[in-house]
Amino acid sequence: MMQSSEIQQRFNHIEQTVRQMSQACQSSPNIPSDLKQCITELDQQTGQAKQVIQSQNEQQIIQCVDSLEDLGDRAKAACEQAGNLNQNVRDAVMQAHQELSDLKHNLH
Template sequence: MLQANEIQQRFTQIQQSIQAAEQACRSGDAPDEIRNVIEKLSQQSQQAQSVVQGSDQQQMVQAIDSLESIGDEAKRVSRSLPTMPAELETAVTRVHAELSDLKHQLH
């Protein structure tokens, strides 16, 4: 199991990747479906921040699991869209990979 400070560091990296995905949504012709999922991911990430900054590892795991589920949704949506800006697809893939990797290390 990762230590709390390691989880917090990884979470900070994930938040930066989510911000990059948000930026890619704003700078390109992102379809509404993916915009909505990225917005949901961002909101959930902000809510999870206080949990991750805490010391309850069980709550941290639950918060990461929830984010990873939204990351899965983002990846599914991005793959199902006929047109997807390359920068945004890269950002979604990165967010999903980081969340998935952290989730697997926590379980």
């Protein structure tokens, strides 16, 4: 397992990325509802996950990151299905998905 300080640092970066994604979504008028829902859930879950990350409970952290990565997968799929999507939103979703996937793979 990664060092807790490294997990915390990477998670803080993910949290910033998700926040940026959420802001990009809010400032863009033509976001499909399924993508908005995924982004909202991801934003909420990321906020709740902070406590789990700080708990340093390895199993809970892995489950939490797995759950976040699943939401990232859903957001990515919704993004790919959306036709004419703001590039900032698309980039933010893809970046958040990649960071979550990387963290998940490093934890397993």
